[in-house]
Amino acid sequence: MLELLILFVAAFSAAAISGAAGFGGALLLLPLHVKTVGVTHAVPLLTIAQLIGNLSRAGFGFSQIHWKPVVLFLLGAIPLSILGxxxxxxLPKDLVMRAIxxxxxxxxxxxxxxxxxxKGSSILLVMGGGVVGFLSGLVGSAGxxxxxxxxxxxxxxxxYIASEATTALVMHGVKTVVYQKYIVLDRELWFLAALMGSDDAGNVVGQASH
Incomplete structure (x- = not known):
């Protein structure tokens, strides 16, 4: 119960930072996740939580999403996130921990x-999407x-926030499918991820109302 409370408070704090800057929350949470649930479940847990949080960001800014850069980014991000x-x-989990x-x-x-x-360009979007996708799949986030x-x-x-969140939403969705196929994700992990993701979504709602 104490661990759940710690993760909830940490998720709320990280969501506030992430909601203001558009990134950063996941990297703040990752070491705590590893310590609490172990590296095998830390990355899937973080992925599902980010899936929910980025859904809210993309939703609240949906009308302002710039689809061309989103599509270019995802051309590289989707296949490389699967590979990651x-x-x-x-990979051995001690090696993954060092990579994190x-x-x-x-x-x-x-x-x-x-x-x-x-310097922005179409090439940067595609190639950068590939790098972000691979790192996100391997260590949970490259926000x-x-x-x-x-x-x-x-x-x-x-x-910017809505477009970047849309790419993250797709990547985390793809990664969740892959993780679920090979790793047992029990109800407790899904509940914890939903709780943490709702923290993030709540922050977005609060900021949108101001």
Whole structure:
């Protein structure tokens, strides 16, 4: 019960950050998930929670979604997210844990040194989508990179959040199908993911009303 409360509070805090910036919440939650439910279930848990949270973001900004960059991004993201999810299933979990730690440190360093500034193009969207998809499938999230790619094409704030959330929604949906095929996801995990995802969705609703 205490673990559930901790995850719920952590999800609410991470959702507030993610809702304001459009990314970041998943990376904040990932180490806590690994410690609480183990690495095998941490990534699927995070994936389902993000699926729900990004559904709310995409829904509230649906009319402002820019579909061309979304489709270009998903051309690379969908097949590589499948490959990343399959790699997560097949690789030794201690290696996956090291990969998770490395990705978090890399993104923190990139953010700190303000390196994630990209020049928008169709090639960047397709290739960047592939990189984001693979990392998302392998370690659960690559939100800062996906956000940087969509920021590079100069979308207005709501359009940026909704468009990036739409790509994340599709990726997490694909990954959930793959994980569910190879990993036993019991009712408790689905309930916890739904609870955490509703935290995120609630934050989006609250921000939209202001």
């Amino acid at each position: 999810a399959l790699s997560f299933i097949q 730690g490395a990705v978090i440190l890399i993104f923190v360093a990139l953010k700190y040194f303000d390196v994630l500034k990209l 800062p990179l996906g956000a940087a790619i969509f920021l590079s094409i100069g979308l207005p704030p709501v359009a």
